[in-house]
Amino acid sequence: MTRIEITLGLLATIGAILVMGLIGATEEGRMAGAARGFTTRSVERGAKLFDGQCALCHGPNAVGLKCPPLDQTSGLHGGKNPGVAWRLEEMGWERTMLFEYIVNVVSNGRNASTRPWQWKGNRDVGPSTESLMAMPAFAQANNGPLRPDQIRDIANYLVAFEDFLPEDPDEAKAFAAAVPNKVSSFDDPGLNQRPDGSDPVALGAFLFTDLACATCHAVEAASPLVVCPNLSTIWTTAADRVADPAYTGAADGEAAYIAESIRNPGAFVVSGFVNGVMPATFGTLPDADVDALIAYLSKGAYTPLGAGGAITATAGITATAGTTATAGTTATVGLTATRSTTSTTAP
Ligand code: HEC
């Protein structure tokens, strides 16, 4: 062995040691990168599965539809921000257990909604739905369609909405407040309770937000929200509508027109707008709630009658509102549009 060979061998050994050292040093980063890549792919698969299995009820991008939103605006999120992620606590779960909570609900479904006055799920579809589960069980172990790994993918997808939340608690609260698609009266149990109805205007104002009318309709004339008719002058508009020869509905006055618009939006479709965007699900609202909404929207022009008043006469229209299936699908369009409007106003 010549000296030069020994030197080369030595250099090779030192080189190999150096390379191993470098690999060792980056191993942690590499593992983290791989884990991120794995989670990203899982989230992507979860998003696809969600579109196919869940969006029908929970809305596209989980923004909520006839079932609660599950995105960053929902009570499932904001764990870093006490006061926003109320939902897990409400259900008796640790706030840190979001992943497990989702896997649990998706695997087992929910026999009855915990908020049936707002999110009836399957029980909302027809008169003989009492035997149906509000949310079906999705685990194959429960005769559902999804494997355990697919349910974990969906849970990763829903957990990932947390990334949308601002880190700063104050900013996060302002963000949650700016999103009109607020979840339910539980959102801030201290502030957002349903009024008892003794003041119909107050109840109407509450319902207008709580039933998510406000995600589509503006009540201020100057609002930039234009995806659906502006309701700032709906009382005078209503009079014009029923007097219009092109009017196709059955209402004979302002209050009846507004009631009809809520309960059976297809009876007359406002020119320039599409039938089916406004959900037909309001057909089952109690008379007193419709009365309160009219009182609120009329801005003082209407004297509330309460249940049993003139509003009941128009309730017969409800029967035609049964076409929920198509309306529900089309409503997606309106809600998606709203989402982009919303994001421009969010900080
Ligand atoms: C037939 C309609 C329907 C379908 C389809 C559906 N859900 Fe639900 N989901 C509901 C209802 C109803 C609730 C109960 C709401 C309540 O209790 O307030 C619910 C509740 C949930 C909750 C708990 C929310 C909370 O705040 O407690 C999660 C998470 C959830 N669903 C995820 C999913 C996922 C993921 C899918 C698809 C695999 C899905 N759901 C499919 C109707 C549905």
Ligand code: HEC
């Ligand atoms: C997903 C979007 C959406 C939601 C949610 C929604 N609407 Fe509508 N609404 C529409 C659209 C689109 C129209 C116009 C098409 C039509 O006449 O059906 C409309 C029409 C109306 C009209 C008639 C307006 C006019 O100029 O004649 C009234 C009144 C009304 N909605 C009230 C409500 C109330 C009250 C709620 C909540 C209980 C509500 N809407 C929820 C989309 C929506």
